[in-house]
Amino acid sequence: MLSQSTQQQNLKPQQLLPVETLKSLNQRSNVKGILQLMAHLMVMGVSGYLWGSQVLEGWLAVPFLVIYGFSLASMFATLHECVHRTAFASQRFNDLVAWWAGVLSLYNSTYYRPYHKWHHRYTQIPGKDPELAEAKPSNWREYLLHLSGLPWWWGKLQTYWELITGQLDNYYFIKENNREAIIRSARLQILVYGSAIALTTALGHPEAFFLYWLLPLAVGQPILRFILLAEHTGCTYDDNPLTNTRTTLTVFPIRLLMWNMPYHSEHHLYPSLPFHALPKAHQQLAPYFQQIENGYLKVNQNLVQQF
Template identity: 35%
Template sequence: MDEVFGRKDMISPVRLKELSVKSDVSGFVQLGSHLGALAITGAGLWYFWGGWWAVPFFIAHGVLINFLYAGQHEMSHSTVFRTKKLNEIFGRLFGFVLIYPRDFDQIQHFAHHRYTQDWEGDGELGRERYSMLSYLLWVLGPTYWYTRIRRVIRFSLGIVSETYIPADQHPRVIREARWHLAGYALIAALSVLAGSWIAVKLWLLPMLVMKPVHQLQNTIEHLGLPHVDQISENTRTTRTNAIMRWMCWNMQFHTAHHAFPAVPFHRLPDLHRTIFVEKGRKPHSMTYLGFQLAVIKAFWNGRTEADYPDDKIWIMDDTDLEPVAPRPGRVKQA
């Protein structure tokens, strides 16, 4: 995932090299803060289980679990840690927790970067075009979890039908899925033997129920943008607050990430400022709520994704967009 997919006139080689430096320290600070927050919400959920105070802890815990995918995504790019093996170890652990095997995700995500918004090649576009119902089922979680769980089982049975997975990688994803399935079976067996619900209370239930919050990020990045081979046109940046940027490992700066995916997550605000703000450019961007309202409006009265042209933007807002990077004086240099 070290290949750079960006225009040479967007940034100087010297600046890009500077921003591409990885840091074990920055990686552990982000990882530690995310896992630390999970420990706090998990302890609160366990302590207050059965009472009303459990509700806010349940919500926060489930959201934090789902946003571990932001870390898994960055580890698939091997940009969280300078020590390459650490990216793989934690990426595999996160993939197991999220029922999203790391090797498969890396292959799918590489296809997504190389063929962004290409219906034939993009690993994330292996779906039917959305209608209102199919979109809501995806955002709320039922079809998301169905496809994830079904894929692990299907791979475990030796069935790989995804065209973006090369034939020589089939054994790799099959073996990975079987290890995952064995791990889940072991946890289930130990839970039954011990009469324990801890895996359900502190992992599966909050993760499954709170998936819609994470889907806000998953859906906003490309939907409604042109299916063209131009990063500045086919990818969207999200306008949001510092807490969400921390929880999503800065993946809201998604246009900058797609332009230069080798730049670590902790330097994405600086990259965004360099290639957009300092040059007086603005990427397509929306807020989470504004995007979801626009999607619902677009699918109203029976319309579907197929009713809109592939080569034009059809989900946007008409506000006078401000630069989404934090103010220069508030950004910490790594």
């Protein structure tokens, strides 16, 4: 019988799962997707209510602001899953949820789809992977600045300005036939934000947009940055999916709000797998991965120890 190392040498990474196993895991489900979305929205609704309703006063409300903020920021994970069109069996529903999840998390799904497709095609390849355009932190100042979310906010302002004004020449991953759809989508998203501000102001609550979206999202961003740093930082700069991506074993609340994205090595090896299949895939694929870590604290601790 062949040893595991010998089998790994004889198989391409994408062949590690048997065809029948992969076929079974690839089954998408509207029911599982809707239940997952409802759970995420329930966390958002309850924590948002406890933050904004003044049921709890002063510092007692702050933990719910943090939970609410992270539930908003982690709508990025919802968008990510829907952009892959694996959250639901319905492609139309995937696209609809992706767009509104982007509104909540300040991403644009129409733009993110080609960006993320290019990231998967050229993961960790310098000069080709668009995620490498932002350098990873190499000292404490860069690390704390990254966690603050300030570079992310500045990048969003720049990107949305270029999208709504049609300045897409530097976005090498956007094909010519996608340009108009991306411009329209970005303009519509900005219109949604403007309409929300106008409506809340007309209703006598001009502070609502800031208190119930902008501030919580800013509070949630450092947690999301802390988590996303683990996906590829410190991994190999090559096209080997067994070494260029990290899976992080973490607690259920994080896995829930991140739609199982912590199983990131499994996702990159088989992007077609829906979120609910990743834990099962992990059971079979874990022995092959070089980058598996117990917890995000450990990943970030290892990162800062290299400064």
